[in-house]
Amino acid sequence: MLFATTGGRVRGGPPVGDVVAVLGIPYARAPFGERRFRAPQPPPAWRGVRDCTAFGPISPQSAELSGAPVWRPGDEDILTVNVWAPERAGPLPVLFWIHGGAYTFGSSAEPGFDGAALARAGLVVVSCTFRIGFEGFGHVPGLPDNRGLLDQLAALRWVRDNIASFGGDPGNVTVAGHSSGAGAAVCLMTMEPAHGLLRRVIAHSVPAVFYAPELAAAVTARIAREAGVAPTAEGLLSLPPAALVAASDEVAARCGADPVTPVHAYESVIFQPVVDGEVLPAPPLQALASGAASDVDLLVCHAREEARFLHAVGGLREVTTEPELADLTAALDLPPEVLHGYRNLLPDAPVLDRYLALFGDARFAAYTSRLAEQHARAGGRAYASRFDRRRGPARPWHTADIPFAFGNLDAVGAEFLIGGRPDADDHALSARMRDAWAAFARTGDPGWPPLTATATPVRSWAVPDDHLASDEDSALGALWRDVPFAVQRPAAVGPGRRAGSCR
Template sequence: MGVSVARTTVATKTGEVGGTLTNGLRVTLGIPYAAPPFGAARFREPQPAAPWDGVRDGTRFGPVAPQSAELPGAPAWRPGDEDVLTLNVWAPADAPGPLPVLFFLHGGAYTFGSSAQPDHDGAALARAGLVVVSCNYRVGFEGFGHVPGFPDNRGLLDQIAALEWVREHITAFGGDPAQVTLAGQSAGAGAVVCLMSSRRAAGLFRRAIVHSVPDATFSPDLAAGLARLVAEAAGVAPTAEGLLSASPQALVEASDRVVARYAADPDSGPLHYDTVIYGPVLDGALLTADPLDALAAGAGRGVDLLACHTTEEYRLMHQVGTMPPATTEEDLARFAAHWELPADLVDRYRTLMPGAPVLDVYLALAGDGFFAAHTARLAGAHARAGGRTRLSRFDRRRTRPDGTPVRAWHAADTPFALGTLDAAGVDFLTGGPADADDHALSRRMIRAWAAFATGGDPGWEPLDGATGAPVHVWAVPADRQEGPAPAHALWHDVRAVLRL
């Protein structure tokens, strides 16, 4: 099929922006939703974007936020790039009326990632009848590092500013500001549940889609302690004046040094196993309670929720080497002790996994505790509090020609749901080129997301908060429905404890 490309212009309240008209979609990239968060605006709440004259170029993604990651097919951050608070819109060009809006937040451990990643392209979902929005937001120290006297959770505040932009501008792109679904994967999903639980974001979205929600919120003391370590690594005082004197590049490099020290020291505590030093802070302002506790108390009850996790979340972290291996009983016991897990939890996993190698038990514990069981627990809490909730599990499995298994691991589900199976770098996540069964699964997931964003029903019954069923299982060649994963009951009253 040939690609037809023409120019198109959309008038927003801050100025005109030019994009492309490609095969029936209007694609507009790099639109400022807030001012550059540097100079006098650094470490502050996002400020309004300045209006512009003429037609702004909207054919390229905006610069990514300060980070050291270089992801396949996506631009890297360059020191000096400042206009990082931009968003992108994919919209059907000839919609018959206002369409539901799906706003996708990228993941990346609250430390890296951007909306320019090829696997986050919004075209497939737009072709399913949605107006799709994605954005860049501050990550790492700029977005989540503690600075005395300045707001915590600046990355979340950026996301709220982007949602407010949608409320004010999306009608110009054919979207309905009263029908917004906020979606995210991993850290993006964590951000979604934070905003569900925050009064500051109330009314900005009607539905939420979360894939692989991390159990990762930081106390103020923990955030301040990590900021002191980063300041020390940067050679500045852990004060507002000292941290402002350090360039964004200096804080990125200092953060990487702190992470490297934790990764190298097996006696350094829980951060040796999960070297994520930034995340949402329970600051008492934007976040007054942990999202799980808030949802259980009824926060976000009016927001429909579609949750999903993968079967073997932490297999990805093992594969890429960001989690140290555990191959002996001593390794396993040390891991459980550092995370302050109950003494009998490992034994209970062994009962569910008879004869499994230590590594398999270790990765199952980590994957469930940090992502899978936590996602299911959030869904159950939302349902018991009166919310309309659907739960699913991504369990697509294949075997490579050499006989090795393709794992249903963390982030493998995202390109299926976004319809980006052929994007650069995706074959690593999915275990090789997509086949016909994979493309069929992707179409099913796209239809489910589109149906949920349109009417709140992805195609299966709501979750029973008492039983944890039904769980829709995404699989090839066909989906199925099951009850909750047996291991998840073991986490009912268990949370991993993160300390310095």
């Protein structure tokens, strides 16, 4: 099938069922050469019909994910979008997906992000590839920070200008993301240039970390030193992307013994959005609390046991003793009452279990919930949900909810995420989550009550049945109610801090 875009005509693959996939459409020029480390620029137009039946190249990274393409040096035309369009009369609501991966790895071409099932639910689904790692989020003196966010903004402009050709409604766009993709989504929600480009946001497991400029500069200094160049634009531009990927990976691998901040001794995520006062004027939580996005609807979700996944894949340092747990609490800059609270909530649990519960809530769950609460108090419409599906040894951990929401339980890699082959109850849960996403994108109402200034209803996704809970009076909610989430800044590792392996 042929579709008209501002760059020229494109051809998608043959319909599968009633859905056409159009893959690898350029939304900006290749961000290398003279355009490297700069804001994205519009793509050149083409003559004739461009074949768009395969994903474009992915962003520079070392990750090799199951079923997904890998990056090869020389792959440069990475700023592309993918569209799944149902063969039905429009205009239909648009769901714009931002993949996760610690702002460092991943791509829109991962099998679990195929948009066909959501398209069959009545959406036009768009995903995009954007700069990650140092190319997208590394600080380069004199050049813009948050280039990955600027890429996503450019992709949203492409949606505004082109999605009607695919049957989508440019006035009804929902930006959705998970983990770092959710962090990017709430950033876009509060950025002035994105105003009018999105109407709603779905954010699953939003990370709580945002960098001050001086911390971003400190990370760059470590990477430049590892690569043997000066931490200047000239020095960094002299390095090919593969060299920056390798230097970044080495700095992350050594973070346990040589952390940039105390918390880097526990997890090795060294790239985060930078609150630079320009691209990102304020941290999202502060912006939402001020009412900066009160006209944008928000749906959040977090997993009951977020950090179990990070521990299972070797992304967290091992903590098994009470002194180590106290050090972790200090590294997170949490008041002692939080540590005492988890002892009371889980009195018979091993230290490792309390550590994973505390870390997962600190990094994802409590922050995600706070975003929705503050948005509602500032006059926005917000809905909260929690992924709590358990079956046998399978746990409700970070990322397990995404195959359910996409309807891709049988995709490559999904079996590990969801803890085994799906059964009938799992497929029923997936249909409910998919319907909630589609309903929210259509109308702003996923099917349960919104938060208010005094009430926090939470949809708990589970098998065989879901239920509605109330979080405002829960012991866990009370424990986090007054804990601040601050922008992260550089800090020396103090006496008594125990460094260990992040891998």
